[in-house]
Amino acid sequence: MLLHQLSLYQFRNIEQLSTHFADEINIFYGDNAQGKSNILEAIYLLCTLKSFRGSRNQELIRWNQPEGFVQAEVHRREIIRDLRVVLSGNRRSVFIDEKRAKSLDETFGHVHAVLFAPEDLAISKGAASIRRTFIDRAVFNAFPGYYNELKAYDQALRHRNVLLKRDGGSIPERTILDVFDQQLASLGARVMARRFSLIEVFRPIFRDIHRDIAGLSRDADLYYDPSVQPIGGVEESALEAALLSRLQNELRKDVGRGFTSSGPHVDDLVLMLDGRAARSHASQGQHRTLVLALKITEIKHLHTILGVPPLLLLDDVSSELDEHRNNQLMEHVVQSAGQVFMTTTDPKSMRLKGKTVRFCVQAGKLISELSS
Amino acid sequence: MNLPVPLERLVASLSRLPGVGEKTATRLAFYILREKNNYAEELSAALLDAKSALRYCRRCHHLTDNDLCVVCVDTTRHSGPICIVESVPDLLAIERTGDFSGTYHVLHGVIAPLRGIGPDDLRLRSLIERLKTSAPPELIIATNVGVEGEATALYIKKVVQPLGIRVSRIATGIPMGGDLEYLDQITLSRALSGRRDF
Ligand SMILES: Nc1ncnc2c1ncn2[C@@H]1O[C@H](COP(=O)(O)OP(=O)(O)O)[C@@H](O)[C@H]1O
Ligand SMILES: [Mg+2]
Ligand SMILES: [Zn+2]
Numbered sequence: 001m002l003l004h005q006l007s008l009y010q011f012r013n014i015e016q017l018s019t020h021f022a023d024e025i026n027i028f029y030g031d032n033a034q035g036k037s038n039i040l041e042a043i044y045l046l047c048t049l050k051s052f053r054g055s056r057n058q059e060l061i062r063w064n065q066p067e068g069f070v071q072a073e074v075h076r077r078e079i080i081r082d083l084r085v086v087l088s089g090n091r092r093s094v095f096i097d098e099k100r101a102k103s104l105d106e107t108f109g110h111v112h113a114v115l116f117a118p119e120d121l122a123i124s125k126g127a128a129s130i131r132r133t134f135i136d137r138a139v140f141n142a143f144p145g146y147y148n149e150l151k152a153y154d155q156a157l158r159h160r161n162v163l164l165k166r167d168g169g170s171i172p173e174r175t176i177l178d179v180f181d182q183q184l185a186s187l188g189a190r191v192m193a194r195r196f197s198l199i200e201v202f203r204p205i206f207r208d209i210h211r212d213i214a215g216l217s218r219d220a221d222l223y224y225d226p227s228v229q230p231i232g233g234v235e236e237s238a239l240e241a242a243l244l245s246r247l248q249n250e251l252r253k254d255v256g257r258g259f260t261s262s263g264p265h266v267d268d269l270v271l272m273l274d275g276r277a278a279r280s281h282a283s284q285g286q287h288r289t290l291v292l293a294l295k296i297t298e299i300k301h302l303h304t305i306l307g308v309p310p311l312l313l314l315d316d317v318s319s320e321l322d323e324h325r326n327n328q329l330m331e332h333v334v335q336s337a338g339q340v341f342m343t344t345t346d347p348k349s350m351r352l353k354g355k356t357v358r359f360c361v362q363a364g365k366l367i368s369e370l371s372s
Numbered sequence: 373m374n375l376p377v378p379l380e381r382l383v384a385s386l387s388r389l390p391g392v393g394e395k396t397a398t399r400l401a402f403y404i405l406r407e408k409n410n411y412a413e414e415l416s417a418a419l420l421d422a423k424s425a426l427r428y429c430r431r432c433h434h435l436t437d438n439d440l441c442v443v444c445v446d447t448t449r450h451s452g453p454i455c456i457v458e459s460v461p462d463l464l465a466i467e468r469t470g471d472f473s474g475t476y477h478v479l480h481g482v483i484a485p486l487r488g489i490g491p492d493d494l495r496l497r498s499l500i501e502r503l504k505t506s507a508p509p510e511l512i513i514a515t516n517v518g519v520e521g522e523a524t525a526l527y528i529k530k531v532v533q534p535l536g537i538r539v540s541r542i543a544t545g546i547p548m549g550g551d552l553e554y555l556d557q558i559t560l561s562r563a564l565s566g567r568r569d570f
């Protein structure tokens with residue numbers, strides 16, 4: 001998968017920009033607050049329709065402008081497509097080859113990117129919700145329909161929570177509660193089953209890569225830690241039965257708290273290092289290595305699913321990694337990733353094999369271009 | 373820009389319509405005012421007439437200008453199944469297929485605690501009364517496929533169970549002539565997980 005050409009218009013601090021990229025490595029360098037990450041954000045927006053900073057249109061469109069767009073020419077296998085995301089008011093519309101895409105379904109699946117930014121350290125150190133988001137995105141990459149399954153579970157959950165609170169601490173009417181318990185159990189079982197099988201695929205890849213980066217003496221592992229232990233297997237039907245009986249058993253407690261205590265919305269992904277939970281035991285450097293291994297796993301997984309490597313977006317990563325890990329990252333990058341886009345304040349720290357183009361970014365403009 | 377008050381009132385009323393924004397409302401308002409041949413009088417008379425003449429069918433809650441709707445007055449349909457739908461547009465969609473020869477029951481909503489809608493806000497009590505006085509051979513639940521439609525279907529199944537009536541749910545799956553390759557992922561996933569013995 002290759003991004004050949006990119007144009008931005010009234011996006012963040014970039015008034016207008018149009019450029020071609022190298023098939024291998026593209027480096028954006030320059031001082032802070034010049035617009036380097038904004039360019040990566042625009043590429044990410046083309047892939048996901050989302051900002052990786054969670055920003056709304058109002059923040060993405062250049063100040064005092066009514067609208068903006070991001071456009072790119074994407075090559076995948078032999079096929080070339082023109083993608084454009086137009087930001088206007090609160091709307092994000094997608095055009096594929098100048099034709100308005102009718103559904104989100106049509107939109108996704110044209111470009112895939114994996115982002116690695118300093119904040120990603122939180123996947124290892126931070127709250128469980130960050131790890132759930134990580135797994136959910138990986139599942140979504142393999143099964144686009146998962147997006148709706150997850151949304152349906154969340155909706156059923158919010159309905160049930162309203163029922164728990166509605167009668168001021170007394171047990172809600174049984175029939176209506178049963179209906180939502182059943183829905184929550186069946187939708188929740190689907191979510192759990194998808195996550196379990198994803199982790200099954202991730203685990204061996206992750207362990208290998210980690211060993212590669214950290215050395216043979218370090219043993220990393222990961223497993224899905226459900227709030228409801230499945231009895232007799234992780235098939236959907238077994239998970240559904242386990243969830244349903246938990247919801248019923250915890251009803252009194254849930255009414256007291258005003259929310260549903262158990263289910264995939266509180267589950268976690270546990271990273272282990274040498275037999276201990278990494279979250280509480282790993283050092284800063286070990287967290288970095290774990291996250292690095294997870295990200296590379298994500299890239300390899302996508303590569304397998306898509307048949308082509310995804311784009312890799314590295315935002316200020318070299319400043320976060322020491323020299324050894326940086327070299328390891330770059331080696332894997334060159335091996336497994338396709339096209340790479342990275343930002344840095346220090347272009348000299350990037351020692352890379354492969355065709356490289358360096359763009360100097362200043363005040364929202366590309367002021368020079370150096371190929372090597 | 374300040375519009376004359378009567379015009380602003382008209383724009384405000386029109387923009388309350390679903391799918392109509394301020395801009396469209398303004399365009400419609402100017403159109404109504406400009407049209408000749410008493411269009412404004414005609415439109416307001418039609419609105420008032422529809423509002424005062426239309427009511428819900430005593431039996432199934434479909435729209436009608438009589439005591440019973442066009443479906444319910446046809447007694448040949450009374451021995452067929454009862455099809456439960458969320459809304460009148462859904463009823464009309466099924467009616468257009470020409471394949472259904474029973475009668476309907478319009479709920480006028482779905483169960484949605486998040487929006488404060490419970491079973492008592494739907495036309496469910498009258499359904500139970502109807503089922504008690506004349507049991508149909510089958511109850512087809514045709515609420516939409518989604519969390520709320522599904523919850524409503526499950527709820528109806530539970531409250532109807534004691535009456536011993538056969539209950540079915542409309543199928544979701546692959547449309548006729550649907551090429552698997554071009555089907556959206558969600559429809560395909562759903563069809564796969566809802567597969568049946570063959
Ligand atoms: N909507 C916007 N309109 C104009 N400028 C913006 C907008 N959003 C962010 N900026 C500016 O973009 C700059 C940050 O760009 P960024 O790409 O994050 O910097 P860096 O080069 O350090 O990665 C800041 O100067 C910020 O004020
Ligand atoms: Mg930056
Ligand atoms: Zn009727």
